[in-house]
Amino acid sequence: MRSHTLIPALLLLGSLTSACAHGTSEPPVTAADGARPGASPSPARTVDPSKIKGLEIVSDSSENGSCPFATSYPDVPGAEAMTAAMKKDVERQLATFRSGACAGSADGRDLNISHEFLVASGDVLGVRLTTQDHSSASSGRSTRTYWYDGKAGAYRTPPGLVAGGSRDALIAALKDRLKGREGVNPAALDDTFSDPVSGASVLDDMDFTAGGALRVTFDRGEVGVPAAGAYTVVLPEETVTPWLSGFGKRAQRQTMRPSRSLDLGAPHVPAPAVPTHTASGDDDTDCKKVKCIALTFDDGPAVPETSTLLTHLARYKARVTFFTVGQSVAAHPDLVRAEAKAGHEIGNHSWNHPDLTRLTPQQIASQLNRTSAAIKAATGRTPTLFRPPYGAINNTVRTATTLSPVLWDVDTEDWKYRDPAKVARTVITKAQPNDVVLLHDIHATSVAAVPEILRTLTARGYHFVTVSHLRATL
Numbered sequence: 001m002r003s004h005t006l007i008p009a010l011l012l013l014g015s016l017t018s019a020c021a022h023g024t025s026e027p028p029v030t031a032a033d034g035a036r037p038g039a040s041p042s043p044a045r046t047v048d049p050s051k052i053k054g055l056e057i058v059s060d061s062s063e064n065g066s067c068p069f070a071t072s073y074p075d076v077p078g079a080e081a082m083t084a085a086m087k088k089d090v091e092r093q094l095a096t097f098r099s100g101a102c103a104g105s106a107d108g109r110d111l112n113i114s115h116e117f118l119v120a121s122g123d124v125l126g127v128r129l130t131t132q133d134h135s136s137a138s139s140g141r142s143t144r145t146y147w148y149d150g151k152a153g154a155y156r157t158p159p160g161l162v163a164g165g166s167r168d169a170l171i172a173a174l175k176d177r178l179k180g181r182e183g184v185n186p187a188a189l190d191d192t193f194s195d196p197v198s199g200a201s202v203l204d205d206m207d208f209t210a211g212g213a214l215r216v217t218f219d220r221g222e223v224g225v226p227a228a229g230a231y232t233v234v235l236p237e238e239t240v241t242p243w244l245s246g247f248g249k250r251a252q253r254q255t256m257r258p259s260r261s262l263d264l265g266a267p268h269v270p271a272p273a274v275p276t277h278t279a280s281g282d283d284d285t286d287c288k289k290v291k292c293i294a295l296t297f298d299d300g301p302a303v304p305e306t307s308t309l310l311t312h313l314a315r316y317k318a319r320v321t322f323f324t325v326g327q328s329v330a331a332h333p334d335l336v337r338a339e340a341k342a343g344h345e346i347g348n349h350s351w352n353h354p355d356l357t358r359l360t361p362q363q364i365a366s367q368l369n370r371t372s373a374a375i376k377a378a379t380g381r382t383p384t385l386f387r388p389p390y391g392a393i394n395n396t397v398r399t400a401t402t403l404s405p406v407l408w409d410v411d412t413e414d415w416k417y418r419d420p421a422k423v424a425r426t427v428i429t430k431a432q433p434n435d436v437v438l439l440h441d442i443h444a445t446s447v448a449a450v451p452e453i454l455r456t457l458t459a460r461g462y463h464f465v466t467v468s469h470l471r472a473t474l
Helices: 080-103 164-178 186-194 196-202 237-243 246-256 305-315 326-331 333-341 361-379 395-399 420-430 444-459 467-472
Strands: 056-062 069-075 111-121 124-133 141-149 154-156 206-208 214-218 231-235 291-298 321-324 345-348 436-440 462-464
Touching: 056 326, 069 080, 069 124, 069 326, 080 111, 080 124, 080 141, 080 154, 111 206, 111 246, 111 326, 124 246, 141 246, 164 186, 164 231, 164 237, 186 196, 206 246, 237 246, 291 444, 291 467, 305 333, 305 444, 321 326, 321 333, 326 333, 326 361, 333 345, 333 361, 345 361, 345 467, 361 395, 420 436, 420 444, 436 444, 444 462
Parallel strands: 069 111, 291 321, 291 436, 291 462, 321 345
Antiparallel strands: 056 069, 111 124, 124 141, 141 154, 206 214, 214 231
16 A cells, blocks of 8 residues: 555545546657657547447556556457457566566556557457556556457457568558657667567557558657657558558458447357346435444456445445446446446546556546546446545645545555455454445455455444445534
């Protein structure tokens, strides 16, 4: 857990409304096809991940104060080879981060790996992973795209979008558009692309715009001096279409004119169970007269963990607060609706779990507003509470939003101890009346601890209420 003095959660009061807007967490500095750094490349179509049948978001996080991290990537039925490639890359980056940045004890280092869908249509799946590494040895932000060819049943790297005989033409076009840009050394550029290994390694982020152009993104320091940031080259549809492989043409077509569904040939696509528990009216618990406690669950929703948790809570008529991550809300709005229908409170935990204190006010607002919009779309209600990832909050964060911040009184450290008995014991032994307890519903072990927590504390006279109810009745 980040080292800070835990301000009692009930004292962190604020305004209870939020505006909704769209945005990204930390956009790269880009130079699009001959434009100056900072120009915006042609947009891509937005993919609705809730339409992807059987989708699971593989998430993990650590709130170790010296090296916190949060990672996520999608697992789509039928694209197991692509999922394995993403898993391997995420685990490699985590291992590097832990052995490097986490070897010391100083704060100020964190790793964030988030995902977005480029296309999920017909027999084509495309995903981009974005890494933000604030360790001292890192260049910062990097991106990588992953492709799956459902027709061939094969994972494709970005160069697979281009036919083998056309890659020289592609490289020549990229070099032509990069030369002359501020920060690009032509000799170094020639060296990069003359070597097959280094040339292939920098072609690791390729996708299509809504108009069919091929967009190639180079991370900071790959083709220019680091100070110049990232570069993006956009090659027009008429130029690149003759160069594309058969799969590349299908990926281009599905990006431009998406099919209504995704079919990667999976033999069986499970339909996740969504609980249908319904709350019986408003909670009339008076926390001035009885012992109350607010259990809170971060980082979800998750399949199948959140569904299981909702069933446990319904058995004891317990109400809790979920601090949800926007990219997972977008993937599983049905679970968020189920949470709200069961009488639970839905709070905002940012779009992809960055350390908000590292962002500009505009980026903070984007993280929170985009998530609030997703929650409202799922439930019909705009959240009033937010929990800053890692508990990291400062005046910049507070003034960037009208949401009311919530920290905690009891930290189970369930991200560290994947042991249901230990997690349950921590809550049972540490909890006091009116405490806010931190748990995570992305961990099956944490969900498995809940029945014992509910059973034991109920026997001791505790009532399980939401954070807002606890605040309102004290």
